[in-house]
Amino acid sequence: MIRWNNVSYVKNSRFLLQDISVEMPAGQLTVVLGPNGAGKSTFLRLCSKEMLPTSGMIELHGKDLQNWSTQDMALFRGVLSQSHPVAFPMDVAELVLMGRYPHKKRAALDHHDQHIVQEALAECSVKHLNDRSTQFLSGGELQRVQTARILAQIWEDHPQHPRILLLDEPTASLDPGYQHLCLLKAKKLAEQGVCVIAILHDLNLAARYADHIVFLKEGRLAGAGPMRDMMRESILRDVFSVEIHTVHDPRLEHPLIFTLGPQHQQLANEPKLRSL
Amino acid sequence: MKPSVRYTVTLLAGFVLALVLVVASIKMGAVSIPWENFSHLEPAQAMIIWDLRLPRAAMAFLVGGILALTGVCLQGLLRNPLASPSLLGMTSGAALFAAIIIIAQHSFLSFLHPAWAESMIAAGAFVGCLLTSLWLYGLARQSGQTNTALLLLAGVAITSLAGAGTGFITFIADDAQLRSITFWNMGSVGTATWSQVLCIAVFSLPAILILPWMGRSLNAMLLGEQEAQFLGFPVEKQKRLILVCVSLAVGASVAFTGVIGFVGLVVPHLLRLWLGADHQRLLPTSLIFGGCLLLASDIIARTVAAPLELPLGVVTASIGAPYFLYLLQRSARRMNP
Amino acid sequence: MNKLLMVTLGLISTLSSAKDARRLITIGGNVSETACALGYCENIVATDSSSLYPNSLTKLPQVGYARSLNAEGLIAQKADLVLATASAGPDSVIEKVKVTGIKFQAVDGGITVDAAKARITALGDILDKKAEAKNLLQDLDKDLQALQMRRMEIKTPLKVMFIYARGAKVLQVSGDHTAAASMIELAGGKNAFTGFNEYKGLTPEAAVAAAPDVILMTKDGIAGVGGLEAVWKLPGLAMTPAFQKKRLVVMEDLFLLGMGPRLGKAALQLMDELYLARK
Numbered sequence: 001m002i003r004w005n006n007v008s009y010v011k012n013s014r015f016l017l018q019d020i021s022v023e024m025p026a027g028q029l030t031v032v033l034g035p036n037g038a039g040k041s042t043f044l045r046l047c048s049k050e051m052l053p054t055s056g057m058i059e060l061h062g063k064d065l066q067n068w069s070t071q072d073m074a075l076f077r078g079v080l081s082q083s084h085p086v087a088f089p090m091d092v093a094e095l096v097l098m099g100r101y102p103h104k105k106r107a108a109l110d111h112h113d114q115h116i117v118q119e120a121l122a123e124c125s126v127k128h129l130n131d132r133s134t135q136f137l138s139g140g141e142l143q144r145v146q147t148a149r150i151l152a153q154i155w156e157d158h159p160q161h162p163r164i165l166l167l168d169e170p171t172a173s174l175d176p177g178y179q180h181l182c183l184l185k186a187k188k189l190a191e192q193g194v195c196v197i198a199i200l201h202d203l204n205l206a207a208r209y210a211d212h213i214v215f216l217k218e219g220r221l222a223g224a225g226p227m228r229d230m231m232r233e234s235i236l237r238d239v240f241s242v243e244i245h246t247v248h249d250p251r252l253e254h255p256l257i258f259t260l261g262p263q264h265q266q267l268a269n270e271p272k273l274r275s276l
Numbered sequence: 277m278k279p280s281v282r283y284t285v286t287l288l289a290g291f292v293l294a295l296v297l298v299v300a301s302i303k304m305g306a307v308s309i310p311w312e313n314f315s316h317l318e319p320a321q322a323m324i325i326w327d328l329r330l331p332r333a334a335m336a337f338l339v340g341g342i343l344a345l346t347g348v349c350l351q352g353l354l355r356n357p358l359a360s361p362s363l364l365g366m367t368s369g370a371a372l373f374a375a376i377i378i379i380a381q382h383s384f385l386s387f388l389h390p391a392w393a394e395s396m397i398a399a400g401a402f403v404g405c406l407l408t409s410l411w412l413y414g415l416a417r418q419s420g421q422t423n424t425a426l427l428l429l430a431g432v433a434i435t436s437l438a439g440a441g442t443g444f445i446t447f448i449a450d451d452a453q454l455r456s457i458t459f460w461n462m463g464s465v466g467t468a469t470w471s472q473v474l475c476i477a478v479f480s481l482p483a484i485l486i487l488p489w490m491g492r493s494l495n496a497m498l499l500g501e502q503e504a505q506f507l508g509f510p511v512e513k514q515k516r517l518i519l520v521c522v523s524l525a526v527g528a529s530v531a532f533t534g535v536i537g538f539v540g541l542v543v544p545h546l547l548r549l550w551l552g553a554d555h556q557r558l559l560p561t562s563l564i565f566g567g568c569l570l571l572a573s574d575i576i577a578r579t580v581a582a583p584l585e586l587p588l589g590v591v592t593a594s595i596g597a598p599y600f601l602y603l604l605q606r607s608a609r610r611m612n613p
Numbered sequence: 614m615n616k617l618l619m620v621t622l623g624l625i626s627t628l629s630s631a632k633d634a635r636r637l638i639t640i641g642g643n644v645s646e647t648a649c650a651l652g653y654c655e656n657i658v659a660t661d662s663s664s665l666y667p668n669s670l671t672k673l674p675q676v677g678y679a680r681s682l683n684a685e686g687l688i689a690q691k692a693d694l695v696l697a698t699a700s701a702g703p704d705s706v707i708e709k710v711k712v713t714g715i716k717f718q719a720v721d722g723g724i725t726v727d728a729a730k731a732r733i734t735a736l737g738d739i740l741d742k743k744a745e746a747k748n749l750l751q752d753l754d755k756d757l758q759a760l761q762m763r764r765m766e767i768k769t770p771l772k773v774m775f776i777y778a779r780g781a782k783v784l785q786v787s788g789d790h791t792a793a794a795s796m797i798e799l800a801g802g803k804n805a806f807t808g809f810n811e812y813k814g815l816t817p818e819a820a821v822a823a824a825p826d827v828i829l830m831t832k833d834g835i836a837g838v839g840g841l842e843a844v845w846k847l848p849g850l851a852m853t854p855a856f857q858k859k860r861l862v863v864m865e866d867l868f869l870l871g872m873g874p875r876l877g878k879a880a881l882q883l884m885d886e887l888y889l890a891r892k
Contacts, residue, residue, distance in 0.1 A: 050505070070508050086499060094495075323713055394703055447814075578685065583687070583690065
């Protein structure tokens, strides 16, 4: 579980994040939403300890994040960043195997680790790329391979701490099929007890898979809570400055969200649109 | 062949090659010592083997191994296949200080006994290497972290600056000094003594003991430093450790052998093509094959035009440059099929 | 050198006692030349890169450059004695060579006439050729006397600028305490540049201020700048009297600057070139 207590982050005398207090529980998929420049990436970076807050405290499983060592966190915390070019070409299997490094400080990586690697590759539907070299992969394929690596890293439950998975726009370069697959897996992991936090742009994907939503706008918290409470027209309209229309289909457990145009647009003059 | 099998075979081949080359370097030389004599060597022959050929072989193998090992580490650290201690300016700094000492020996250092001359140049070169490493590190630090992109740029800048300094010294040098500077820049193990070998060994101990175990760390750094950090590696500490080990080892080596190029580029490159990018395999094999390459080069340098001795750097450049040209052709062909 | 004389001297040397070096390595242009002149030419088995006279020496095995010799190369020649100019090195190599029992004798490398004479005497002592050394010195003295007499007849010494060309781009002129300065003085000339030791870069202003009457260069130097014609295109020379009168003297390097047994003859030739040759 990650809890933010009045956390601010200042850079070049500007507040990128200001006074944020929010809790992201374990066993839930929390989606962070907000317009561009809201501070979502900064939020995730502070969660992963890539950066340190200027003021306030972030708690990881009850302990101050600053007191956690890099080695300890690597055993249960996986971070999927947006893009990572690989400096030298290597085999896909070798790349994913690196995800197991934190678990074997001095010992050699064994069959168990190899097994996990294969499972992780299968999970991300890239098992067929096992023997390929990274230099011949497309952007999307490389992204899925990196995802497999992160999964391999947190494959097994940690004896003391719930696992954490941080995803920075994991669906960015994926086609619709894989987008759903990716978030479905994230949801499954959450159900296993992992604290999953993902940044998404697509409001419908967020509505479909998230348990918990955190809205950020201009560096401030614009709302946080269960998905059903957060995905309302009034809140969405404020956060995104856009005209929203939600549709509730009785067969679905989540609303379908449509964006219609910039906020306060005169729609009456558009012949094809009915006013709301 | 499975990668692990290939690795074991390569490692074994390296050991065998090293052994063969050591025997060859003992046997071959300007003075011919037939095999029969080896059981009962005359004092002069014994001196040649123990005081001339063996120290040379030891120094060549040690320095070659260090150059290749540090080459691999820097290439992994900087995520650049052209990285080497030379690129970072360490050897240029050493060369500049060596040139300064060579000039100074005729002016304000002339009171020193000539027997100290060689040691002074070595000490100067070592200090030069360390100072440039320190400066390099300082330039590349940004809010408490070492920025590797800056490191590369700083290295290039320092190399140019040191080159300008050396150029100026070359200009004001007289004939004798100029020759000394030129020969120093071409590299040689011709004056190797056991005490020099010991000195290099002592300063290279951190590198040889620590660096081969940093394979996983370097692998992780290939993904990017932040990713390596997420995998639990204390990246900043390890970068510092690598830089310290490299500067000490390279400084001591360059101090006694002068500038020897290409070993730190050719050996890692070839091994990477053959074994893959896994540093756990690259590091030990680079150490061995780097030593083999330099030892072989030294044997060539002192036998191909005996009694003349070619400068070692010239031999390694003659091997390295055509290889890189060939590589260039191959990749050009691959880009334009 | 007369072959018969050499053979005779060789016989005499084999009949003489101590310091009986059969195989000799000589390092340094004037050392090799003097050793030859003293009758040891046949005994020299290897030399360094600067030993160019007599020509027969260039066909011998080369042990490299005097300042960076290699131990095994020297030992492999199976020499009894190594005669080297004082600047030979590195010291560690020399120590190792001495350990194998090869005798090593350093000879002073001074560039004055007195140093040259002392060198001939020293080598004569080392090689036990005192009589031959004395002969060489006598010949040299004769030349020096001739030079002195002719110098007294010179009313206005010509100003001579010696240019050392280390490749086309790096040109230096000789000041005091160089072999070139010694030779110019011997030949009755005046060094156009004084007040500094050894060599300094050639600048156009300095050349104009010095106003040399004659330019002196070596054959290698001419080759370095790209031929005789290229000399006149060198920057700064256009305003000198030497250029206007097109006075250029070229002599062979070792002959002019070696400060060996032939230095007297070289000085005489230089004097002729300066004062007799009028083109």
